[in-house]
Amino acid sequence: MVENRPFLTVLSHLVMILGVVIVAFPVWMTFVASTHDQATMLRAPIPLLPGTHLIENYRQVLTAGYNQGNGGIPILTTLMNSLIMALGVAIGKIAISIIAAFAVVYFRFPLRMVFFWAIFVTLMLPVEVRIVPTYGVVAALGMLNSYAGLIIPIIASATATFLFRQFFLSVPDELTEASRVDGASPMRFFWDILLPMSRTSIAALFVIQFIYGWNQYLWPLLITTKESFYTIVMNVSRQANVADAAPQWNLLMAMAMLAMLPPVLVVIFMQRQFVRGLVETEK
Amino acid sequence: MEKRVTFNERWLPYLLVAPQIVVTLVFFFWPSAQMIWQSTLLEDAFGGNTKFVGFDNFVSLFNDSAYFASARLTITFSFLVAAIGLAVSLLLAVMADRVIRGATIYKTFLVWPYAVAPAVAGVLWGFLFNPSVGTVAWLLHNVGIDFNYVTNGNQALLLIVIAAVWNQVSYNFLFFLAGLQSIPRSLIEAAAIDGAGPSRRFWDIIFPLLSPTGFFLLVVNIIYAFFGTFGVVDALTKGGPAKATEILVFKVYNDGFRGQDLGGSSAQSVILMVVVILLTIVQFRFIERRVHY
Numbered sequence: 001m002v003e004n005r006p007f008l009t010v011l012s013h014l015v016m017i018l019g020v021v022i023v024a025f026p027v028w029m030t031f032v033a034s035t036h037d038q039a040t041m042l043r044a045p046i047p048l049l050p051g052t053h054l055i056e057n058y059r060q061v062l063t064a065g066y067n068q069g070n071g072g073i074p075i076l077t078t079l080m081n082s083l084i085m086a087l088g089v090a091i092g093k094i095a096i097s098i099i100a101a102f103a104v105v106y107f108r109f110p111l112r113m114v115f116f117w118a119i120f121v122t123l124m125l126p127v128e129v130r131i132v133p134t135y136g137v138v139a140a141l142g143m144l145n146s147y148a149g150l151i152i153p154i155i156a157s158a159t160a161t162f163l164f165r166q167f168f169l170s171v172p173d174e175l176t177e178a179s180r181v182d183g184a185s186p187m188r189f190f191w192d193i194l195l196p197m198s199r200t201s202i203a204a205l206f207v208i209q210f211i212y213g214w215n216q217y218l219w220p221l222l223i224t225t226k227e228s229f230y231t232i233v234m235n236v237s238r239q240a241n242v243a244d245a246a247p248q249w250n251l252l253m254a255m256a257m258l259a260m261l262p263p264v265l266v267v268i269f270m271q272r273q274f275v276r277g278l279v280e281t282e283k
Numbered sequence: 284m285e286k287r288v289t290f291n292e293r294w295l296p297y298l299l300v301a302p303q304i305v306v307t308l309v310f311f312f313w314p315s316a317q318m319i320w321q322s323t324l325l326e327d328a329f330g331g332n333t334k335f336v337g338f339d340n341f342v343s344l345f346n347d348s349a350y351f352a353s354a355r356l357t358i359t360f361s362f363l364v365a366a367i368g369l370a371v372s373l374l375l376a377v378m379a380d381r382v383i384r385g386a387t388i389y390k391t392f393l394v395w396p397y398a399v400a401p402a403v404a405g406v407l408w409g410f411l412f413n414p415s416v417g418t419v420a421w422l423l424h425n426v427g428i429d430f431n432y433v434t435n436g437n438q439a440l441l442l443i444v445i446a447a448v449w450n451q452v453s454y455n456f457l458f459f460l461a462g463l464q465s466i467p468r469s470l471i472e473a474a475a476i477d478g479a480g481p482s483r484r485f486w487d488i489i490f491p492l493l494s495p496t497g498f499f500l501l502v503v504n505i506i507y508a509f510f511g512t513f514g515v516v517d518a519l520t521k522g523g524p525a526k527a528t529e530i531l532v533f534k535v536y537n538d539g540f541r542g543q544d545l546g547g548s549s550a551q552s553v554i555l556m557v558v559v560i561l562l563t564i565v566q567f568r569f570i571e572r573r574v575h576y
Contacts, residue, residue, distance in 0.1 A: 005481065008381065008481060009381065009382060011378075012378040012379075012381040012382045013378075013382055013385070015374065015375070015378045016375065016378050016379060016382065016385075016389045019371075019374075019375045019378075019389075019393065020389060020392040020393060023392070023393060023396055023449065023452065024392065025411075026404075026407040026408060026410075026411055026449070027399075027407065029407075029410065029411060029418055030407050030410065033410065041416060042416065043416070044415060044416045044417070044418075044420075044421040044424075045418065045421050046416055046418060048418070095302075096302040096303040096306065097303060099299040099300075099302070099303075100299060100300045100302070100303040100304075102299055103295075103296040103297075103299035103300045104300065105286055106286060106289055106290055107289055107290055107292060107295070107296035107299075108289050109293075109296045109297065112296070115300050115304055118304060118307055118308075118312075119303060119304075119307060122307055122311050123563055124556065124559055124560050124563055125311070125315055125556050125559060126510045126511075126559065128510045128511075128513050128532050128535075128536075129510065129532065129535065129552050129555045129556060129559065130311075130314050130315055130318050130552060130556075131535070131536060131539070132318070132535070132536075132539035132540065132545065132548055132549065132552070133313075133314035133315070133317040133318040133321065133549070133552075134310060134314040135540075136314065136317065137309065137310060137313055137314050137317070138310075141309075152306060152310065153306075153310040154310075155306060156303060156306040156307045156310060156311055161303065168286075169286070173286065173287050173288045176286070176288040176289075176290075177288050180288070180290075186290040186292055186295060187295075189290075211397070211398050214400070215398075215399075215400035215401070215402075215403075215514075216400075217400060217401065217402040217513070217514040217517070218513050218514065218517070218536070221517075222540070233400040233402050233403055233514075234402070236402065236403055236406055237402040237403070237405065237406055237514070237517065237518040240406045240409065240518060241518070241521070246415070249410065249416065252406075252410075253410065256403055256406055256407060259400065259403050260398070260399050260400075260403055263398035263399070263400075264395045264398045264399065266398065267394060267395050267397065267398040268391060268394075268395055271390075271391065271394065274394070275394075275457055278397075278454065278457060278458075279457075279458075279461065
């Protein structure tokens, strides 16, 4: 700091602590609610400190599910579906974008710029906006209620392709020349030189896309009608809005905790890659 | 910028772009083309007959007071989300930038809401403000404020604004903090030596230097409020009560899937598409300027 102003420093800490408390409060209350029994959750004021039913509640939602309205499915199944979707989206996006960027940067071929712009314009129309016709296409292809239907339609991404293109452009030409002199094929160059060099970009992108895939809501809501394909995020919101019934808050909140935990842990433990990913995907 | 050294292969590059191009064609261009075509069709209520009506769907949208109500609501909503979100995160970022001890801990505690799905964020805030058991609703009730977002439209709007801001605050915070940390210390020290106090330094030096970041975040937040908040709305209010929170992107979904009005819904999508294109152009022009900055 430029000068010592104890009052301002204390004020800064106070503001930060207040900010952190407000930001964390909803999650704290969610956690607290997930540790009480059903009866405690029926009358206001609900306690501010955790209760004793933590294991029981989580065991019930994980194995038996939250059954209200429609028959409950074990949350373990929805967690698995979310994991498959998140990994599928993250890996799929990275895989198809990195090879497309490789082609656009390292080759000269007719229609190159047409392809580049075709990828670019996908930025212009978020999936929420073209949801009705995209649903029609997926239905026509018979991809409703399938992992392919959950994953493939949302893996086309201009941002990932741009990120890799930007990175490849910064790779020194000498490396390409050297491997050509040594007689390496383009794919050999890609696997042995480019891919290892892209490790940090891939990690950063993976974190962002994992969260993106895990948190998908509208898409799985529309294309899954079979419970065995439900993802956790859509299931939480679905159960919160069952008509004509007050939710069993303790179980619902245990589910919400489980829905938040994986992506939040990814952000906290991979914070460096996360921040890098956020900044880079915005370029 | 182009590579000097490239490979000579005839078919390989096509093979490499093929997966992305195929996915883009099938799941982007095909539905988008359908959407634009659909927006010029009128389908009768029982399916079956469709006929070409040109711009009639757009004309009836522009004559529809419900559409204007939704558009106005969306503008109010995104203004509130952007203004409150930016103000709160700027305050937090400036404070975090001031404190040396504990800054990284504060940062860790503030970045994670980004990882919470908007729909789950909606459920969490709905629980806190639940009229019968919610902790905050109970507190408000005890000080004489009846908060019931299920029946009161303005309160419902306020609640989705709060949930949306909460979800986005980490993003804004991280960019503001990065912006603050890239301001040269020498500038601030020079101003301090010239006798400028903290608030003078903030408004005359830090704030102007931060304005490119702020402008960029403004665009990102507007895009987020327009399109990224579907989950918040669907989990909390489903557009209600009495359409008080039916923002445009939710109306597209509601009219298209619930109302089965494909032509009208597609026309709305086309209008939103124009909005995104404009916002993206603004964003890109600005980013070019930021590079020069």
